[in-house]
Amino acid sequence: MFVKLCGLRTESDVAVAVESGADAVGFVLTASPRRIDADLARTLVAAVPDHVLTVAVVRGIPAEEAGELALKTGVGALQLHGDYPKEAFDELAGQPFQLVRAIALGPGTDVRTGAFGEDLLLIDSPVAGSGEQWDITRLDENRPTGRWLLAGGLSPETVANAVTAARPWGVDVSSGIESSRGVKDHGRMREFVAAARA
Numbered sequence: 001m002f003v004k005l006c007g008l009r010t011e012s013d014v015a016v017a018v019e020s021g022a023d024a025v026g027f028v029l030t031a032s033p034r035r036i037d038a039d040l041a042r043t044l045v046a047a048v049p050d051h052v053l054t055v056a057v058v059r060g061i062p063a064e065e066a067g068e069l070a071l072k073t074g075v076g077a078l079q080l081h082g083d084y085p086k087e088a089f090d091e092l093a094g095q096p097f098q099l100v101r102a103i104a105l106g107p108g109t110d111v112r113t114g115a116f117g118e119d120l121l122l123i124d125s126p127v128a129g130s131g132e133q134w135d136i137t138r139l140d141e142n143r144p145t146g147r148w149l150l151a152g153g154l155s156p157e158t159v160a161n162a163v164t165a166a167r168p169w170g171v172d173v174s175s176g177i178e179s180s181r182g183v184k185d186h187g188r189m190r191e192f193v194a195a196a197r198a
């Protein structure tokens with residue numbers, strides 16, 4: 001079970017994520033209570049060992065600008081929220097970072113990993129980063145394939161049942177490991193990783 005902890009903002013957040021065994025850590029570079037600037041992201045990325053994937057999270061900015069942010073911060077992956085068309089993925093193909101296509105389920109949503117040329121698919125609640133749960137049984141009618149992450153309102157308390165029900169390749173969390181909006185709770189980060197893998 002691949003586990004991504006998102007919205008990290010401090011060096012201690014990063015250290016705890018790595019110690020807890022997370023496979024990926026996310027840095028939000030877009031409007032959010034969790035937003036950090038590219039300089040801080042670059043510093044935090046440099047503190048992450050190579051075996052942990054670093055991910056820059058953006059929403060609704062031009063693909064070229066998103067790519068520049070990924071290069072500036074030195075992340076291993078760029079996570080695109082906000083209905084980016086396939087052309088945006090084509091534009092970013094061949095760069096030295098992976099691409100994560102973040103979507104919410106809707107009519108006609110393509111849930112095949114790689115359909116837009118991405119390396120990873122992330123299926124989230126309609127409001128990314130809100131901590132809102134959504135009806136994951138909707139996946140029963142539109143089952144994803146390949147390397148995909150389940151996100152949206154997960155927590156140490158809910159992740160095991162969600163994994164059993166949805167059978168994702170991995171999971172992603174932000175709000176459920178916070179003590180208040182934008183502030184990571186290090187105990188809950190550890191609990192989440194353990195519960196996801198239990």
Ligand SMILES: O=C(O)c1ccccc1NCC(=O)[C@H](O)[C@H](O)COP(=O)(O)O
Nearest residue numbers: 006032128129130131152153173174175
């Ligand atoms: O975290 C944010 O505030 C955010 C803002 C804008 C776009 C994406 C954002 N987060 C993306 C994530 O990867 C979250 O971890 C994912 O949506 C799950 O969030 P949560 O429901 O809070 O666990």
